[in-house]
Amino acid sequence: HCAPLACSLTTTRIGPVAAMPKQIVIIGGGPGGIACAQALARRLRAADDTHVLVLEKQNYQFHAIGVPRAYVEESFAPKLFIPFNNAFPKGAGAFAKVQRAVATKIDASASEVHFKPIGDDDQPSGDDKIKYDYLVIATGSTYTVPIKPDADDYHRSTVEKKLGDVRDHITNAQSILIVGGGAVGCEVAGEIASKYPTKSVTILDGNDKLVANANVRDKLRTKLMDALKAMNVKVILGERLDERLNENCLEKRTLKTTKGTVIESDIQLLCAGQRPVSALVKDMKASLVEDNGYIKVNASMQLDDSEFENVFVVGDASNHATPKLAYFAGEQGKHLAGELLARIRGGKAPFKPFPVPAVGALIVPLGPNGGVSQLPVMGGSVVGNMMTRMIKAKDMFVTMKWGELAQLRTSDEGNGIRPFASSRTSTTMPKRIVIIGGGPGGIACAQDLAAHLTASDDVQVLVIEKQTHLFHATGAPRAYVEETFAEKLFVPYDNAFPEAARSFVRIQRAIATKIDAETNTIYFRNIGSNDQPSESEDSVHFDYLVVATGSTYTVPIKPDERNLSRAAAVQQLHDVCEQIELAKKILVVGGGAVGCEVAGEIAAKYPEKSVTLLDGNDKLIASGKLLPRFRENLMYGLQQLKVKVILGERLTERLTKNCAETRFITTDKGTQIESDLQLLCAGMLPVTALVADVKPSLVTKTGAIRVNDRMQIDDPDFKHVFVIGDASDLPVQKLAYIAGLQGKHLAAQLATLIKAPEKEITPYPIPSVEVMLLPLGPSGGVSQLPFLGGFVMGSWFTWLIKARDMFVTKRWSELGIS
Incomplete structure (x- = not known):
């Protein structure tokens, strides 16, 4: 499905590699291994004279976290296979590579890893080896197939088929037994019960409490039990099956527990049995592996033997006290990357221990709309549906994971924006909504109108926007210090609307020049492929007008209003980035x-x-x-x-x-x-000239447009004209997120008006507590959430929600590119 990355680092026989004084080899491209490799790729410089090679048997990372959702949604399964093609920055391609191969042996005496390359036929063949200066073992763990793929399945199609088989049996079954009351078992039960509320779902676990091995408060377990019961999931604790289940069983069976309980079910799903993958280390030195299969490491994640100080283990395979979760594997990988970098650059200090969290974190979705979570703050803060949905349940971290592996791409086949007929050629439409501005508020309004309306509603929605892309100003502070980040801030409109809505929702690349309130007409100048507005004006009639012109700000945190060239805006960001680097x-x-x-x-x-x-x-x-x-x-x-x-x-x-x-x-x-x-x-200055030219009194002394609580212009002559986002004087925060909420709210109101003109517009709710997510670099910051009178969170939460990528992944996904 995706070609393996070419790799010039495969063997000791290849000249460039043999000449390299330092080589970091990582076995495993799962969350821990790839996070370590990416962190090294971002921070290494040519002067460091170091290569990074990841040995990984697949040409994709399998996102196992999303499997419970794929058990009930066929379209979700392909999202779990994330190619490595763009895992590293362009400039790192010369020294950071992924080699599709199976590691077969570690020869510690020679500091070599032996492996079998995997070809285009998805089969391992031949034998090769590579020397290492530092070795990172990130082999992870196995789990019930297909929650994690079978270790011997090299064909993606085989993995997808096994997922499909389970999904088909779930669809056809009336009664389902889930064996295992850990987080995965609870999630699978929640997904099935949410998707199929009429099915009988039972969870069975031998422990006397749910998620027994997790470091969580009893409050979480109580809320989790209550939530499952509310979904009519039957939970049986403290009992085990008489007959051991080693895999999913997709047939009707009557089973008995050790306490005599009889359970009838059409299928039995095993959600237990995580086992560390440690054979390579055991073959090297058996005493390095515990009886339970975990590899012995010290607090710094080094093998717990002075003979192997340059060998490390991250993630599920080690006996480190950190929870066995993908998130923590990734954090271990990043931590280790920093320590390796310091050593490569001449540092002599001992490797720093990886900090074991004092409070456990666990996020358990129960279907796409909610669940129960414990956040590692305030001694373990237990939260419910809203936070669980916001953090994980809505897409099971799929968007975030694709973003981490840099799979945010769109085609280069033009900007995809089709011209919209002007009022001189299209006069038959009974209703037209015109939106001036395609920023966060304007595009959110247009997208939600596309969702609320259909072609049969006989409505056209036109967005007049001068760029071919949305500029994601939220990410500008990160682009000030990471040159490659600037490109991610320009999000094309190509896929902003679903195919079914493109007949009635369009974007016109143009500059609005005048609002004629007497005739309900907008005048504009089209912008050509040369990024220049035409000399002639065109016009379009509107029934409802949404002014979403936003605000200006210091260049280049927001681009210069007069500059319509994307390349120029990118260059201005690069210039500041270079100035900061030199200062x-x-x-x-x-x-x-x-x-x-x-x-x-x-x-x-x-x-x-x-x-x-x-x-x-x-x-x-x-x-x-x-x-x-x-x-x-x-x-x-x-x-x-x-x-x-x-x-x-x-x-x-x-x-x-x-x-x-x-x-x-x-x-x-x-x-x-x-x-x-x-x-x-x-x-920050609101962009309000179009309205001021219509009637100067509609604009306040501070430059904002006067609106009522329904976001209508505060004048009885302009009840059909609305203002959202930074340009209005509505007493809300001037944030992209808030502008988007206003756009969504207004879209719902306009859709209702279209279908029922007698309906009243609902006021926009003014929050009593403000929200603020403020990163201080990529690893943390401080946040205030708008509930419980204001809830202040620290670095972990700020990193999780925003700091890691400044909402870039979220923004691209919202505009239909994933």
């Missing part, structure tokens, strides 16, 4: 969310640089309705990164843009600041 002392002006994120990204990437954050207010993010604890944690996080924060002082000379020159600046209170780069992170 030694950096001043960030503006202590709002963006300024804090930019300071955090720089300090995390370049801990040796001096970073100063200046703001004229006496507290960070002064305009936000945030809890004192949030600001305290934010200040602490910045201080831990050695960011100097100066509050309550302003520059005597106003900064209007970024400035890359050495300057000695004095604040209004006499503080002197020396910097060779000044970054402006302030100055």
Whole structure:
């Protein structure tokens, strides 16, 4: 299904590899192995003179976390096979590779790994070997097939067929027995009961409690039991089958437990039996493997034998005290990558131990709409459906995992935007909704209209947008320190709408120039392939108008409004990235969310640089309705990164843009600041000229458009004109996420109006508590969630939700590219 990556690092006989002084070999491309390889690929430089080779028997990573969903959704199964093609940055291809092969032997005396390459016929053949300076064993574990593929299945089609067989039997069965009350068993039961509420589903486990081996509070187990019972899942604990089940059994059987309980079922699904894959180490030295199969390691994940100090084990195969979860395997891989990098660069310090979490984390979806979770904060915070759905249940981490392996690609066959007939050629449509602006609010409104309406509703939706892509400004702080990240911020509109909706929902690349309120007409200039607006104007009639023009901000956190070239916007981001790399002392002006994120990204990437954050207010993010604890944690996080924060002082000379020159600046209170780069992170201005030209009084002194609580322009003459996002004066946060929520809310209201014009528009709900997710670099930050009066979370949660990729994967997925 995907060609294996070419690899020039396969054997000791190949010149380039033999000449390399350092070689890191990783056996296994699962969550731990690939995370280690990716972290090394991102951080290694040519001067490090090091190659990284991953030996992996498949040309994809199998996302086992998603199997419970694939048991009930046929279309979900292909999403579990994630190719390695784009796992590493383009620049790392010369020294980081994945070799499709089966490792057969570790010869520690010669520091060699023997392996059999796997060809296009999916069969291993021949014998080869490669030397290593450091060896990482990430062989993982086996589990009941097909929750994890059979170790001997090299054909993807075979794995898919086995998934399909189980799914077909679940579909046809009326009674289902699930043997195993761990997280997987509970998830499988939840998926089946959610999809097929009329089926009889029973969970059987020999322990006296669910998820018995997990480090979780009893509160989670109680909520989990209650949730399963609410789905009519029968749970039998403290009993085992008389007859041991070694695999799924897809036939009708009557079974008895050790306590005499009789269970009739059409199929029996085994959800237990995780076993570490440790044969390679056992063959090398049997005493390194425990009786239960786990490989003995020390706290630093090295083999627990002084003879093997350059051999490490990450993930399920080791006896490290960390929970056996894909997330922790990935974290171990990243941690080890950092330690190996330090040693490669001459470090002599002992390898740092991998920290064992004091509080367990467990996220158990019970179908796509919810479940129960324990978060590793506040001694183990147990949460329910909303958080579980938001974090995992909606897609079982599939989007996140594809994003981690950089599988965010679209075709190069043009921008996919079809022109929409103007009012001079299309006058037969009885209803037309025009949306000016394809940013987070505008595109969310259009997408939800596409979902709510059908062609038979006789409505056209037109989005007027000057770019071929949505610019994901949320990720700009990361692009300030990672050059390759800039490309990810330009998300094409090609697949924004489902095929069925493309006959009535379209994007027109154009600049709106005028609103004629008397005739309900929008005038615009089309933009050609040369990124230039045409000299002639066109027009289109509207029945409802949505103004989603957003706001401007310091370039290049948002692109220059006058610049319609994607290449120019990318270059401006690259320029700032280069300026930051060269600078030694950096001043960030503006202590709002963006300024804090930019300071955090720089300090995390370049801990040796001096970073100063200046703001004229006496507290960070002064305009936000945030809890004192949030600001305290934010200040602490910045201080831990050695960011100097100066509050309550302003520059005597106003900064209007970024400035890359050495300057000695004095604040209004006499503080002197020396910097060779000044970054402006302030100055958001709503884009409201189109409305101001119609009627100046519709715009406030601060430049925002006056709206009522229904997001209509606050004037009886303009009840059919709505404003969403940054351009309005609605008293909500000016965030992309909030703009998207407004767009979705308005879409539902407009769809109702189209079908029932007598209906009243529902006001947009103003939250009493604000939400804020603020990364300080890729590994953490601080967040405030809008429930329980404001719930403040730290680095782990912020990393999980946003910091890892700044919502890039989520944004591409929302626009239909995965």
